[in-house]
Each structure stands twice: as structure tokens, then as C-alpha cells.
Amino acid sequence: MESRDKIGIVGLGLIGGSLALALRGKYEVVAMSRNPETTAYALGCGMINGVAESYADFADCRAVIVCVPIGLVKQTVCELAALLPDVIISDVGSVKGMLCGIKGRIIGGHPMAGTEQSGVRAAKERLLENAYYILTDYNGNADDLEYMKKLVRDVGAKPVIMNAEEHDRLVGKISHVVHIAAYSLADSMLEGDETIVGSGFMDTTRIASSSPEFWNTVCALNRGNIVEDIDELTETLTRVRNDIAAGKDITPFLAEAKEKRDRLVYKKRYMTEYVLYVDVPDCVGSIAGVLNRLTAQGISIENLGVVHAREGAGGALRIELKDERDYLKAKEILG
Ligand code: NAP
Numbered sequence: 001m002e003s004r005d006k007i008g009i010v011g012l013g014l015i016g017g018s019l020a021l022a023l024r025g026k027y028e029v030v031a032m033s034r035n036p037e038t039t040a041y042a043l044g045c046g047m048i049n050g051v052a053e054s055y056a057d058f059a060d061c062r063a064v065i066v067c068v069p070i071g072l073v074k075q076t077v078c079e080l081a082a083l084l085p086d087v088i089i090s091d092v093g094s095v096k097g098m099l100c101g102i103k104g105r106i107i108g109g110h111p112m113a114g115t116e117q118s119g120v121r122a123a124k125e126r127l128l129e130n131a132y133y134i135l136t137d138y139n140g141n142a143d144d145l146e147y148m149k150k151l152v153r154d155v156g157a158k159p160v161i162m163n164a165e166e167h168d169r170l171v172g173k174i175s176h177v178v179h180i181a182a183y184s185l186a187d188s189m190l191e192g193d194e195t196i197v198g199s200g201f202m203d204t205t206r207i208a209s210s211s212p213e214f215w216n217t218v219c220a221l222n223r224g225n226i227v228e229d230i231d232e233l234t235e236t237l238t239r240v241r242n243d244i245a246a247g248k249d250i251t252p253f254l255a256e257a258k259e260k261r262d263r264l265v266y267k268k269r270y271m272t273e274y275v276l277y278v279d280v281p282d283c284v285g286s287i288a289g290v291l292n293r294l295t296a297q298g299i300s301i302e303n304l305g306v307v308h309a310r311e312g313a314g315g316a317l318r319i320e321l322k323d324e325r326d327y328l329k330a331k332e333i334l335g
Contacts, residue, residue: 017123
């Protein structure tokens with residue numbers, strides 16, 4: 001049998017576990033985690049091929065991918081790079097500037113995929129599928145970058161090369177400040193408002209259910225960019241606030257923002273963004289009817305949920321499609 005490259009993973013949680021599952025079969029995967037129960041579980045369910053007891057056990061790996069909590073990434077990468085100079089050291093940390101200046105075969109990584117869950121049991125084989133996966137070459141290791149590009153493609157993700165500064169500026173805008181906005185909205189909720197809270201509030205604040213410790217660390221690591229982005233958002237909010245207070249027509253602002261958002265749905269490459277909401281009446285067979293119309297046309301449904309927006313008056317069916325093709329086809333069928 002052709003021998004497979006060996007890949008090490010440090011930190012077998014949501015991302016580390018999902019990477020291990022996606023690498024399974026194509027690479028030999030050895031992992032270490034903080035809790036011995038984690039690796040025992042992963043070994044037991046075939047998520048990994050072996051357990052590493054210490055960093056030295058990664059010496060015959062082509063690459064080691066650091067998937068520990070963000071606050072521990074830099075230290076772990078430093079230790080691995082110093083101990084294993086012949087191995088590519090990569091990570092999945094959400095901030096990339098923190099690895100600048102570390103010597104060695106460092107290829108930073110950041111898969112733009114995730115959920116609010118954590119731990120090895122939340123890992124999903126297809127979590128990274130179709131997701132952009134940013135790669136950062138810190139020290140001009142072109143061959144190592146090529147190797148990581150191939151590995152990223154092998155897990156079904158799309159490699160995008162970016163330097164650390166570009167990355168941190170971009171994710172500050174599209175992710176970090178978005179989380180701060182969601183937390184702020186959730187925090188503005190008044191006691192007693194919960195009874196009438198609707199899907200709009202829930203959808204917009206969904207990401208405020210993410211780990212506070214994680215986001216606190218991200219804010220510390222990408223402080224400059226996040227502060228700038230919060231200033232920009234504050235400016236926009238102040239402008240809209242003043243227009244509303246002055247009784248001005250804000251339709252042009254809303255229309256422009258809507259157009260930008262609508263365009264995103266089509267451009268989006270994450271599979272979880274191919275979501276349709278369909279109103280369903282509160283009667284027997286209404287959900288089955290919608291599903292039958294889709295499956296009859298060969299459309300595969302990734303995920304399904306009912307959003308109870310209006311008590312006793314039916315709800316919306318949340319349908320997650322596999323890709324853009326199925327999304328557009330389903331949209332056409334359901335009108
Ligand atoms: P997670 O589910 O909490 O997984 C982290 C795992 O690291 C834990 O399961 C823990 O293992 C292990 N760990 C903790 N301390 C360790 C140590 N000292 N040595 C070895 N293993 C240790 O978190 P995650 O969401 O996968 O995040 C991991 C990394 O992915 C972070 O750096 C984050 O920036 C990045 N990331 C996250 C997302 C996301 O949406 N979640 C998206 C992109 C990138 P045990 O269970 O054994 O204690």
C-alpha cells in the first residue's frame with residue numbers, strides 16, 4: 001500500500017477534530033490534546049490513527065497543525081518550531097499577526113468555518129468543505145506553502161494566500177466587529193423583552209452565543225483593527241441615528257445596505273450560507289409538501305429547521321442547501 005503522509009494535530013476540539021475527520025483516509029493523523037479522554041474517544045471512533053504523548057512524537061510528520069485555544073497558539077507554535085525544525089508548523093488561529101517573527105517552517109492557517117459549539121464531539125467531517133482557508137507564509141517557505149495548499153484542498157476547503165496584516169484587517173471587518181455588534185445587541189436586551197423576541201433578533205445575535213473567553217482574547221490580539229472597525233460602525237450608527245432623529249428619509253441607506261447583503265448570498269461560498277426561509281401554514285403535511293417539491297427535482301437538503309416566529313400562526317421552514325446550484329434551483333421552485 002502506498003504510504004501516506006503523517007500529519008500531527010495539537011488540540012482536538014471543534015476545528016482540530018473536524019480537520020482530523022476531513023484528513024482521514026488521505027493522511028495518517030496523530031494527535032495530542034489536553035484531556036486523555038479526548039484522544040481516547042477520537043481513536044475509538046477512528047477519527048485519528050494514533051496518539052502523540054509529547055511533541056517529540058511528531059518528529060516524522062510532514063506538518064503539525066496547532067488547533068488549541070487561540071490564547072495558547074503562539075506559545076505552542078514557538079515550542080513546536082524550536083523542537084521540530086524539519087516539520088512544517090501550521091495553526092488554525094483566528095488572528096495571524098501574533099505569529100510574525102517566529103523563525104522556522106511556519107505556515108499560518110485560518111479556516112473560515114466554525115460553529116458556536118466546541119470540543120471533539122462537535123467535530124464534523126464536512127465543516128471545512130467549500131470554506132475559504134487562509135494561509136500565511138511568514139518566512140518565505142514556498143514549498144511548504146504549496147504543501148499546505150494541497151492539504152487544504154484535500155480537506156475540501158479553498159486555500160487563499162494572504163499576509164498576516166491583510167488577514168487581520170479583513171477578519172476584523174467581516175468577523176471580529178460583527179461579533180462585537182452581536183454581543184452589543186444581545187446586551188441591549190431589556191429584562192422582560194424575552195417573551196416577544198422574534199427570529200430577527202435571534203438570527204442577528206446568534207453569534208453572541210460564542211465563547212466570551214475566545215472573543216476577549218481575539219479582541220486583545222487584533223485590538224488595533226477592531227477599534228478602527230468599531231469607530232466606523234459607530235460613525236454609521238450615529239449618522240443613521242441623526243437622520244432618523246431629524247425625520248429624514250433613510251430609504252436610500254437601507255436600500256444600498258440591502259443590495260450589498262443580497263449580493264453576498266450569491267457570492268457566498270460557505271455551504272451554510274445557502275439557506276432559504278419558506279413560510280409554512282400551521283397544518284398537517286405543509287412541511288412534507290415543500291420537501292417533496294425539492295426532492296422530486298433532485299435537490300439535496302443539508303439541514304432543516306422550523307423557525308417559530310409567530311406563536312400559533314405557523315412558522316418559517318429553514319432549509320439549508322448543499323451549494324449555490326441547489327440554492328438557486330430551490331429558490332426558483334419555491335418561488
Ligand atoms: P475547541 O473546540 O475548544 O478546541 C480546542 C481544543 O484544544 C480543546 O478541545 C482542548 O482539548 C484542546 N486544548 C486546550 N488546551 C490544550 C493544550 N494546552 N494542549 C493541547 N490541547 C489543548 O476550540 P476550537 O473552536 O476548535 O478552536 C481552536 C482554534 O481554532 C482556535 O485557535 C481558534 O482561533 C481556531 N478557529 C476556531 C473557529 C471556530 O469557529 N470555532 C474557526 C476558525 C478557527 P480537550 O478537549 O482535550 O481539553
